Amino acid sequence: MNIAILTSGGDSSGMNPAIKKFVECCYEKNYTPYFIYDGLEGMIDGKIKKASYKDVAGIIYRGGTIIRSSRSKRWYEKKYRKIAYENLKNNKIDALIILGGDGSFRALDVFYDEFKIPFMGIPATIDNDIPLNEYTIGVDTALNVIREAVDDIRDTASSFSRAFVIETMGRECGYLALTSAVANGAEMCLIPEVKYNLDNLKKRYLDEIKNGRSYFLAIVAEGLNISYKIKEWFEKEIGFESRVTILGHIQRGGSPTVIERLRTAEFVKTALDNIEKNPDKIVTYYDDKFVLRDLKDIVNSKYELDENMLALAKKLMGI
Numbered sequence: 001m002n003i004a005i006l007t008s009g010g011d012s013s014g015m016n017p018a019i020k021k022f023v024e025c026c027y028e029k030n031y032t033p034y035f036i037y038d039g040l041e042g043m044i045d046g047k048i049k050k051a052s053y054k055d056v057a058g059i060i061y062r063g064g065t066i067i068r069s070s071r072s073k074r075w076y077e078k079k080y081r082k083i084a085y086e087n088l089k090n091n092k093i094d095a096l097i098i099l100g101g102d103g104s105f106r107a108l109d110v111f112y113d114e115f116k117i118p119f120m121g122i123p124a125t126i127d128n129d130i131p132l133n134e135y136t137i138g139v140d141t142a143l144n145v146i147r148e149a150v151d152d153i154r155d156t157a158s159s160f161s162r163a164f165v166i167e168t169m170g171r172e173c174g175y176l177a178l179t180s181a182v183a184n185g186a187e188m189c190l191i192p193e194v195k196y197n198l199d200n201l202k203k204r205y206l207d208e209i210k211n212g213r214s215y216f217l218a219i220v221a222e223g224l225n226i227s228y229k230i231k232e233w234f235e236k237e238i239g240f241e242s243r244v245t246i247l248g249h250i251q252r253g254g255s256p257t258v259i260e261r262l263r264t265a266e267f268v269k270t271a272l273d274n275i276e277k278n279p280d281k282i283v284t285y286y287d288d289k290f291v292l293r294d295l296k297d298i299v300n301s302k303y304e305l306d307e308n309m310l311a312l313a314k315k316l317m318g319i
C-alpha cells in the first residue's frame with residue numbers, strides 16, 4: 001500500500017515528529033511512505049515523492065514541518081481538486097494521512113465526497129479548535145511559548161507598574177488565551193466565546209490598587225480584535241500606563257514538548273493501524289484516549305471550550 005502524508009494550514013510544532021513516526025510505522029507495516037510537499041497546493045502541483053528514513057533522521061526536536069504547508073485558494077475550485085486526484089492516481093497513492101486544522105478537514109470532506117480517496121486525518125493546529133477532540137498537535141508547545149513570554153513580560157510589567165495587554169493567536173477560538181490566562185495568573189482574560197464585563201473588572205481593579213496592586217497582565221484573544229482598545233481602557237479608566245504585546249507567530253514555533261512528541265506518535269500509530277479497515281476517519285484525542293470519528297461528525301460539529309476551564313477564568317472576564 002502506498003500512503004502519502006501532507007501537512008496543511010497553519011504549521012504547528014509536533015508535525016515533524018509525526019512525519020518521522022509516519023515513515024517509521026510505514027516501514028514496520030510494509031507500506032510505502034510518500035511525502036506531499038507544500039500541503040494542498042503541492043497536491044495540485046504534483047509535488048509527491050517517495051520518503052525514506054534518511055529524510056526524517058534528526059527531525060524529532062524541530063518545530064514546523066519539513067514537508068512544508070500552505071493555504072490554498074485553488075483548492076476551493078473543483079478543477080484543481082481533480083488535478084490533485086489525478087496526481088495521486090499517477091503516483092499510485094492508495095491513501096492519505098493529512099495533518100491539519102478545521103479548514104483542512106473541510107477541504108478533505110469535499111475531496112472525499114468527490115473522489116473517495118481513503119484517508120486518516122490527524123488534528124494539528126495551535127488553535128485547539130477541532131470539535132469532539134481535546135488536544136491538537138502543536139497546542140502544548142504554543143501554550144509553553146506563551147507561558148514563557150508572559151512570565152518575561154511580568155518582569156517588566158512589575159518593574160514599571162504598567163498594564164500589559166498580551167494578544168494570543170487562535171482566530172475565533174479563545175482556547176490559547178483562556179488556558180494561558182489561567183496558567184499564567186493573569187488579571188484579565190477576554191475571548192470571543194464569552195461576553196465580558198469591563199465595569200465589573202474596573203471595580204475590582206480599583207479595589208485591588210487600593211490594596212497595593214501595582215501592575216496588570218491582560219490576555220486577549222486575537223479574534224476579538226480589541227487589544228489596543230483595552231490598552232486605552234487601562235490608561236483612561238484604571239489610570240495605568242499600558243503597552244500591547246502581540247505574540248504573533250512565535251506561538252507557532254519552538255521545539256515540540258514531550259507531550260507533543262508522545263501524543264503525536266500515538267496519533268500516527270492509531271491512524272496507520274486503522275487505515276485499511278476504516279479509511280475515512282479522523283483520529284481524535286478524547287478523555288485520554290485516541291478515538292476514531294467520522295469526518296462528517298467533525299465538520300458538522302462546533303468546537304466548545306471546556307466548562308471547568310471557563311469557570312476558573314470567570315473572574316478574569318468580570319462575570
Ligand SMILES: Nc1ncnc2c1ncn2[C@@H]1O[C@H](COP(=O)(O)OP(=O)(O)O)[C@@H](O)[C@H]1O
Pocket residue numbers: 008009010040070071072073074075076100101102103104105106107108110124125
Ligand atoms: N470549505 C472548504 N472547502 C474546500 N477547501 C477548504 C475549505 N476550508 C478550507 N479549505 C482548504 O483548506 C486549507 C487549510 O485550511 P486553513 O483554515 O487555512 O487551515 P487549518 O487546516 O489549519 O484550519 C485552506 O487554505 C483551503 O485550501
Ligand SMILES: O=P(O)(O)OC[C@H]1O[C@](O)(COP(=O)(O)O)[C@@H](O)[C@@H]1O
Pocket residue numbers: 009010011101102103124125126127169170171222252
Ligand atoms: O500564518 P497566517 O496565515 O498569518 O495565519 C495566522 C493564523 O494561523 C494560526 O496560527 C493557526 O491557524 P490554523 O491552524 O487554523 O491555520 C491562527 O492562530 C492564526 O490566526
